[in-house]
Amino acid sequence: MSVALRVEDLTVRYGPGCQACAEPTASDSAGALCADCGSVHGCREVGFEVGAGEALGIVGESGSGKSTVLAALNLDQPVSGGRILLDGDEITAAAGSDRRRLRAESLGIVYQTSQQGLDLAISAGGNAASRLLAVGWRSYERVRAEALTHHESVELAGERLDTPVRAFSGGMRQRVQLAKALISRPRLLLLDERTSGLDVSVQARILDLVRRIRRETDVALVIVSHDLAVIRMLAERVLVMQAGRVVEAGLTDQVLGDPQHPYSQLLVSAQLT
Amino acid sequence: MNALAIEGLRKRFVRHLQDARELSVLEGVDLELQAGTCTVLRGASGSGKSSLLRCVYRTYRPDAGSIVLRYDGQSIDLATADDRAVLSARRRLVALATQFLQITPRVGAVDLVAQEGLEREPAAELLRSLGLADELLEIAPATFSGGERQIVNLAITLARPRPLLLLDEVTASLDPTRRALALRALSARRDAGGTLLAVFHDPPDHPGLVDRVLEMRAGRLVSA
Numbered sequence: 001m002s003v004a005l006r007v008e009d010l011t012v013r014y015g016p017g018c019q020a021c022a023e024p025t026a027s028d029s030a031g032a033l034c035a036d037c038g039s040v041h042g043c044r045e046v047g048f049e050v051g052a053g054e055a056l057g058i059v060g061e062s063g064s065g066k067s068t069v070l071a072a073l074n075l076d077q078p079v080s081g082g083r084i085l086l087d088g089d090e091i092t093a094a095a096g097s098d099r100r101r102l103r104a105e106s107l108g109i110v111y112q113t114s115q116q117g118l119d120l121a122i123s124a125g126g127n128a129a130s131r132l133l134a135v136g137w138r139s140y141e142r143v144r145a146e147a148l149t150h151h152e153s154v155e156l157a158g159e160r161l162d163t164p165v166r167a168f169s170g171g172m173r174q175r176v177q178l179a180k181a182l183i184s185r186p187r188l189l190l191l192d193e194r195t196s197g198l199d200v201s202v203q204a205r206i207l208d209l210v211r212r213i214r215r216e217t218d219v220a221l222v223i224v225s226h227d228l229a230v231i232r233m234l235a236e237r238v239l240v241m242q243a244g245r246v247v248e249a250g251l252t253d254q255v256l257g258d259p260q261h262p263y264s265q266l267l268v269s270a271q272l273t
Numbered sequence: 274m275n276a277l278a279i280e281g282l283r284k285r286f287v288r289h290l291q292d293a294r295e296l297s298v299l300e301g302v303d304l305e306l307q308a309g310t311c312t313v314l315r316g317a318s319g320s321g322k323s324s325l326l327r328c329v330y331r332t333y334r335p336d337a338g339s340i341v342l343r344y345d346g347q348s349i350d351l352a353t354a355d356d357r358a359v360l361s362a363r364r365r366l367v368a369l370a371t372q373f374l375q376i377t378p379r380v381g382a383v384d385l386v387a388q389e390g391l392e393r394e395p396a397a398e399l400l401r402s403l404g405l406a407d408e409l410l411e412i413a414p415a416t417f418s419g420g421e422r423q424i425v426n427l428a429i430t431l432a433r434p435r436p437l438l439l440l441d442e443v444t445a446s447l448d449p450t451r452r453a454l455a456l457r458a459l460s461a462r463r464d465a466g467g468t469l470l471a472v473f474h475d476p477p478d479h480p481g482l483v484d485r486v487l488e489m490r491a492g493r494l495v496s497a
Binding site for chain 1: 288290327331333334356359360375377380388
C-alpha cells in the first residue's frame with residue numbers, strides 16, 4: 001500500500017524554546033508549558049504514516065495536541081521542527097502559491113466549527129466552488145455542475161445550492177464543509193470530528209458519509225475526535241495523545257481493548273459503554 | 274502442514290489505574306491447528322478462551338510467544354507483525370466473530386455484508402441461508418434482536434473466504450433452528466479447507482463439525 005502521508009518528528013512550539021524544554025523527557029505528564037522559558041509545545045515529535053485509503057484516528061483530551069497536529073497538516077500552522085510528506089514530497093514549509101495550490105487541490109479539511117471552514121455569507125455552492133476557482137477552473141457551467149454533484153453527494157438538497165450557508169443548520173454546515181473538502185478530490189482528508197454538538201441522527205449521517213467516502217475513494221484520512229466510538233467506526237489505527245505527545249499508537253480495537261499506556265487506560269475506562 | 278502454530282503465548286494485563294496490578298490471562302499456550310479442522314475450546318469463565326482468540330486476532334497484544342499463520346506457501350507471525358501487516362491479514366486471512374455486532378448506524382444488513390466485498394444478491398442469499406427474515410434484509414441492525422444481530426455478524430465473518438476463523442460464542446443468542454443453520458455454514462467452511470478455532474458455551478451438536486475439543490484452565494491448555 002502506498003504511503004500517502006508521512007509525518008516525522010512533528011513539533012509545534014509557541015515561544016523561543018530552550019535547552020530544558022528541548023529535552024526529550026520534558027513535560028512528559030505535567031503539561032506542555034516550559035517552566036524555564038515559558039514556551040508551550042502544541043505537539044512534539046509526533047510521527048506516523050497513513051496509506052492511501054487508510055484512516056488514522058487521533059484521540060486525547062482537550063489540549064492534548066490533536067488539533068495542533070491537524071492544523072499543521074493543513075498548513076494552517078507553521079511547525080517548529082519535523083517534516084510532513086505528501087506522496088513522498090515534503091510540504092512542511094510550503095509557502096505562497098505552492099501552499100495555496102496544496103490547500104486547494106491536495107488537502108481537504110472539515111473544521112470543528114463551520115465559521116473556520118466556510119464563508120457563511122455566501123452560498124453552499126459558492127463555498128465549495130471556491131476551491132475549484134482557486135486552482136484555475138473558469139467555466140461557470142462546469143464549476144456549478146461539479147459543485148452540485150458534491151452538494152448532493154453529501155445528501156444536501158440540490159435546490160439549496162444557492163442558499164447562503166448562514167441559513168443552514170449545524171449538521172448541514174458540516175456537510176457543506178465535507179462537500180467543499182472533497183470537491184477537488186484531495187489526497188488527504190482531515191476531519192475534526194467533534195460532533196458532540198450535533199444530535200445523534202445527524203452524527204450518524206456524517207459517519208455514514210465518511211464511511212462511504214472511504215469505500216469509494218482512496219483518500220487518506222486523519223480524524224480527530226474525543227469520541228472513541230466514532231474512532232472505532234471510522235479508523236482502523238489510532239494515536240493517543242497526551243500533553244502534546246503520542247503516548248500510544250496501535251490498531252483501534254487493540255488500543256481500545258488492550259490499552260497499554262496509563263493514559264490510554266484512563267481514556268478507555270472513562271468511556272461510556 | 275499446520276495452518277496455525279502457536280508457541281509459548283503469554284498475555285498479562287497491567288492495570289495502571291489499579292496500582293499497576295498485573296493480571297495474567299495466558300501462561301504459555303502451545304497449539305497447532307491443521308487446515309480444514311475445527312477445534313473447540315472450553316473451560317470456565319476467565320480461563321483464557323476469549324483472550325486466546327483475541328491474541329491471535331491481535332485485539333490483545335501478546336507479551337511473549339509466536340502465532341504463525343501459514344497460507345499460500347507464506348507465513349506471518351501475528352504476535353509480532355506490524356499493525357499494517359495485521360490489518361492486511363485481517364482482510365485476507367483471519368476473521369474474529371464475537372457474540373456482539375458493532376452497530377453501524379443507517380447501513381442495512383445486506384449492505385453491511387456486501388461491504389465485505391460481495392455483490393448485494395449473494396450477500397442477501399448468505400443472510401437468508403443463516404435464517405434472517407426477508408423483511409429485515411434492508412433494515413439497519415440497530416433495531417434487531419440479539420439473535421438477528423448475531424446472524425448479521427456471522428454473515429460478515431463468512432462473507433470472504435478467509436482461511437482462519439476465530440469464533441467466540443457466535444451461536445449464543447440463536448434459536449435451535451438458526452443455530453443449526455449457523456453450524457451447517459461453519460461446517461461447510463471447514464469442509465472447504467477453512468480452519469476454525471471456536472469457543473462454544475454449549476458443545477455444538479452438528480454431527481461431524483468438531484474435530485477436537487481442548488480445555489483451558491487458568492490460562493493454559495490441558496487435554497480434555
